[in-house]
Amino acid sequence: KKEKEFSKRFAPAVTTDKHRMEVVANIANADGALEAVNNGAEGVGLLRTEFLFLERDSAPNETEQFQAYKKMVQHLNGLPLIIRTLDIGGDKEVSYLNMPKEDNPFLGIRGIRLCLEYKDLFKEQLRAIYQASKYGPIKIMFPMVGLLEEFREASKIAEEVRVEVGASKIDIGMMIEVPSAVLMAEHFIKEADFFSIGTNDLTQYVLSMDRGHQGLAKKADALHPAVLKMIKMTCDAAKKENKWVGVCGNLAANPLAAKILTGLGVKELSVTASSIANIKSEIRKTSLKECEELALKALSLQTSDEVRSLEE
Ligand code: PEP
Ligand code: MG
Secondary structure, X not given: OHHHHHHHHHOOEEOOOOOEEEEEEEEOOHXXXXXXXXXXXXXXXXXEHHHHOOOOXXXXXXXXXXXXXXXXXXXXXXXXXXXXXXXXXXXXXXXXXXXXXXXXXXXXXXXXXXXXXXXXHHHHHHHHHHHHOOOOOEEEEEOOOOOXXXXXXHHHHHHHHHHHHOOOOOOEEEEEOOHHHHHOHHHHHHHOOEEEEOHHHHHHHHHOOXXXXXXXXXXXXXXXXXXXXXXXXXXXHHHHOOOEEEEOOXXXXXXXXXXXXXXXXXXXXXXXXXXXXHHHHHHHHOXXXXXXXXXXXXXXXXXXXXXXXXXX
């Protein structure tokens, strides 16, 4: 029985018709990397680096960051680590940046926009990431990209830093969590190495509902067909360029959603460590064909309640 539990967690997620889904973890720190490995993660699909920056009086310096990233790479022991560059602003504030007060922080200077305003901070983080990349497989991912020029500027800075620290090239991808990035995905994916869809923010911006609003929690549903259509557009654009798409928002940990996402063409699901075994076993119970039919059905529906009722 123990053996069965073990293989359930650590065996790959393959559908009954032999389609392989990658199941990786969302983490916030080095302990999280260890927890991910112990729970059967095939890597880390999202390191939320902002947790290294929150609740302190100053930003962690390059050495501190390098040591944290290196430790994660070591815990992962050859498994890939996707490091998302600093994603603050919005609801995540840090006192030491003295950010001007905004009327609409979720529509203000956040994510990559903030990094491009605070370039020294951004470069310091990139230096730490590229130094750590000498110790194991790391990929970089930029958050909240909405405009091509943002991706280009951030990539250009990353490339300058890479050359400066003498590191090898690594993949640079971006989060898809802003509607404009979905609509322009065919252009972005010519320049980005991969996409990872942040369904938490994407839902917020597509439905125009604050992701933390108590009164809207039920309506702000990532299983809304409008959000699913956005995910499909993203996958279709990436497929044309032979690039892969992951999902790292909370939606990926929902069993029905995991099947719909598989059917829409998502290749990687990044979830909290505690959900990994469960998502893997959901995938093993189904076939790609069933997932594709489910996805098609979901796309034809009109409300999130209708989508949710697809769960038998
Ligand atoms: C998301 O927006 O779905 C996401 C994964 O990023 P975060 O939750 O950290 O904003
Ligand atoms: Mg987000």
